[in-house]
Amino acid sequence: MLIKQTLGHVLSDNPKIKALALKVSAYPDFLRFQERFAVPELISGEAREKRNKLFQVVSDQEGLSTIPLRYFEFGVHEGASLNWWLETNQNPASRFFGFDSFEGLPEDWSRTKQAGYFSTNLKTPETDDARIDFVPGWFHRTLPLMLQELETEDRTVIHLDADLYRSTIYPLLLIGSHLKDGDILIFDEFLDSSHEFRAFDDASSIFNWGFEVLAATQQFAQVAIKLKIAEAPVWRRS
Numbered sequence: 001m002l003i004k005q006t007l008g009h010v011l012s013d014n015p016k017i018k019a020l021a022l023k024v025s026a027y028p029d030f031l032r033f034q035e036r037f038a039v040p041e042l043i044s045g046e047a048r049e050k051r052n053k054l055f056q057v058v059s060d061q062e063g064l065s066t067i068p069l070r071y072f073e074f075g076v077h078e079g080a081s082l083n084w085w086l087e088t089n090q091n092p093a094s095r096f097f098g099f100d101s102f103e104g105l106p107e108d109w110s111r112t113k114q115a116g117y118f119s120t121n122l123k124t125p126e127t128d129d130a131r132i133d134f135v136p137g138w139f140h141r142t143l144p145l146m147l148q149e150l151e152t153e154d155r156t157v158i159h160l161d162a163d164l165y166r167s168t169i170y171p172l173l174l175i176g177s178h179l180k181d182g183d184i185l186i187f188d189e190f191l192d193s194s195h196e197f198r199a200f201d202d203a204s205s206i207f208n209w210g211f212e213v214l215a216a217t218q219q220f221a222q223v224a225i226k227l228k229i230a231e232a233p234v235w236r237r238s
C-alpha cells in the first residue's frame with residue numbers, strides 16, 4: 001500500500017516520469033497490435049514520402065480519388081497533408097474540413113516539440129479551393145459546432161495528426177457515434193504509443209469498433225484503419 005502510494009505521488013508530481021510510465025505501459029499493447037494487424041507490406045521511404053505513399057495506397061485501394069469525399073483533418077499546420085487530399089480528389093461535391101488552433105500544440109509533446117510548436121501565428125494555409133473550410137481554434141471549442149458535417153452517406157476520411165493523446169482522444173470520442181461502416185481513420189504518429197495509439201486503443205474499446213488495417217508505414221508510424229461498425233450512426237437512427 002505504502003509503495004503504491006509513494007509511486008502514485010512520484011508519478012503524479014513529475015510530468016516526465018508520468019510520460020515515461022505511460023509510454024512504457026502502452027508499448028506492449030502497441031507491439032501486440034502490430035502482430036495482430038500485420039499487413040503484407042510495410043511502406044518505406046523518407047518521412048513525407050512514405051506518408052504520401054500510404055495516402056496513395058488507401059486512395060487507390062478504396063477508390064477515393066473520384067468519388068464525393070468527406071475529409072476531416074485534425075492538425076493542419078501549413079496544410080501539407082490536407083493539400084495532398086485536395087489535389088488527389090477533384091470531385092466538386094467533396095468537402096474538406098481542416099481543424100487547427102493555428103497556435104501550435106497546446107502542451108509539450110516532446111523535448112523538442114513543446115507547447116506552441118507548429119504555430120503559424122493564426123495564419124491558415126492559402127488555397128483557392130472552395131471545397132475546404134478551415135476551422136481555427138482548439139478542438140474542444142470548434143468540433144462540437146461541426147458535428148453535423150459528419151451526417152453524410154459519402155465516404156469519410158478522418159486524418160488525425162495532432163500528435164498528443166488529448167488532441168486525438170477528444171475528436172475520436174466526439175465523432176465516434178457519428179461514424180459509419182467503412183469510414184477511414186488515418187493516424188500520423190501512431191508509433192508514439194502513449195499518444196495517438198493509446199487514443200485509438202481507448203476509443204476503439206469504448207465504441208467496440210471492429211476494424212481492419214488498410215495500410216501502414218514501417219514500424220506502424222502511420223496507419224490507415226477502416227472501421228467495421230454494425231450499428232447505424234446516431235444521425236441515421238430513427
Ligand SMILES: C[S@@+](CC[C@H](N)C(=O)[O-])C[C@H]1O[C@@H](n2cnc3c(N)ncnc32)[C@H](O)[C@@H]1O
Binds near residue numbers: 076079103161162
Ligand atoms: C503535426 S502538426 C500537423 C501537420 C500537418 N497535418 C501536415 O501535414 O503538415 C499538428 C497540429 O495540430 C495542432 N493541434 C494539436 N492539438 C490541438 C488542439 N487540441 N486543438 C487544435 N489544434 C491542435 C497544432 O496546432 C499543429 O498545427
